Amino acid sequence: MQVPERVTICEVGTRDGFQIEPDFIPTEQKVEVVNLLSEAGVPRIEVTSFVHPKAVPQLRDAEAVMAAVRRRPGTRYAALVPNDKGAARAVDAGVDAIHTVVSASESHNVANVNMTIGESIDKLRDVARIAARANVPMQCGISTSFGCPFEGDVPLDRLQGLVARLVDLGARGIGLADTTGMANPRQVASVLERLMPRFPGVEWTLHTHDTRAMAIPNILAALECGVTNLDASIGGLGGCPFAPGASGNVCTEDLVHCLHAMGVETGIDFDRLVAAARRVEQILGRALPGQIIKAGPSTRRYPVPDAVAGRLKAS
Numbered sequence: 001m002q003v004p005e006r007v008t009i010c011e012v013g014t015r016d017g018f019q020i021e022p023d024f025i026p027t028e029q030k031v032e033v034v035n036l037l038s039e040a041g042v043p044r045i046e047v048t049s050f051v052h053p054k055a056v057p058q059l060r061d062a063e064a065v066m067a068a069v070r071r072r073p074g075t076r077y078a079a080l081v082p083n084d085k086g087a088a089r090a091v092d093a094g095v096d097a098i099h100t101v102v103s104a105s106e107s108h109n110v111a112n113v114n115m116t117i118g119e120s121i122d123k124l125r126d127v128a129r130i131a132a133r134a135n136v137p138m139q140c141g142i143s144t145s146f147g148c149p150f151e152g153d154v155p156l157d158r159l160q161g162l163v164a165r166l167v168d169l170g171a172r173g174i175g176l177a178d179t180t181g182m183a184n185p186r187q188v189a190s191v192l193e194r195l196m197p198r199f200p201g202v203e204w205t206l207h208t209h210d211t212r213a214m215a216i217p218n219i220l221a222a223l224e225c226g227v228t229n230l231d232a233s234i235g236g237l238g239g240c241p242f243a244p245g246a247s248g249n250v251c252t253e254d255l256v257h258c259l260h261a262m263g264v265e266t267g268i269d270f271d272r273l274v275a276a277a278r279r280v281e282q283i284l285g286r287a288l289p290g291q292i293i294k295a296g297p298s299t300r301r302y303p304v305p306d307a308v309a310g311r312l313k314a315s
């Protein structure tokens with residue numbers, strides 16, 4: 001299997017995950033989780049989003065979180081923004097990178113950000129100007145890239161056209177998001193095989209949700225296409241409040257375990273990452289969807305039962 005030697009993981013749990021939690025998570029606990037993740041060596045963190053506080057009340061403390069986070073050199077602290085107002089707030093809060101959001105399907109874009117795709121693109125042009133002036137990179141995520149919960153299939157021509165517009169307005173990276181876990185590995189490969197050669201120089205990120213248990217298979221398909229940037233969420237938190245049926249992202253510790261087992265480097269300290277996931281479980285007061293936190297890594301060994309040992313000795 002041809003996979004990259006190293007991949008860069010962007011942790012999105014404190015944004016994609018915390019945004020859909022039923023209860024508001026206190027600011028100090030959000031900050032604590034971000035710090036635990038950076039101390040585990042996570043190279044990129046999408047800390048929060050600068051959106052309308054009425055749309056996503058769970059992240060209404062975005063400024064306070066950004067201000068309190070302990071900045072570790074080597075970690076890039078990003079935030080999600082839908083428009084110019086969000087970008088200005090993010091820059092004022094000192095983000096290292098701006099992640100934008102637009103959907104590949106009109107109905108999801110209106111549900112999510114109350115704009116048509118065309119209106120979103122106009123706003124993102126302003127976002128690009130704000131990002132350039134502040135000298136922070138802009139990465140544009142495309143929701144419903146592999147299918148929309150309202151409209152179904154998203155034509156590849158339309159997706160390609162949207163990528164072209166985002167690259168034109170200054171996107172350094174493009175994130176293809178499978179918002180409600182509709183993608184399959186063959187589809188991921190065919191989309192990437194079509195898009196990657198057409199936009200040389202673009203940094204591609206795959207953003208997966210494990211809604212239908214296909215996140216890691218989809219990631220493996222993307223790795224084989226040469227994608228080296230992956231979004232993931234601690235504990236497998238995550239989901240879009242404006243997409244019916246959305247559930248958690250691929251679980252960071254499960255993904256890191258899988259990558260390390262295959263010899264793919266991430267720069268992340270696995271044990272510290274698992275400890276961070278345990279702390280998130282404690283904060284939320286419930287078990288999370290991740291598997292590794294329950295099963296332990298594949299290197300885990302159990303003592304041989306006495307009866308088995310006796311039988312082995314006798315033989």
Ligand code: COA
Nearest residue numbers: 049050051052053055056082083085086101112113114241
């Ligand atoms: N942050 C804070 N306030 C914002 C804002 C932002 N990023 N963008 C707009 N506003 C304010 C405006 O200043 C205006 O305030 P006023 O009424 O006091 O003048 C008000 O919101 C309405 O502005 P408008 O541009 O008409 O926004 P809207 O009501 O159509 O909402 C979004 C558009 C994008 C701001 C809103 O839908 C949103 O925040 N969506 C979040 C989507 C999301 O996070 N989804 C999950 C992640 S994918």
Ligand code: ZN
Nearest residue numbers: 016177179239
């Ligand atoms: Zn998502």
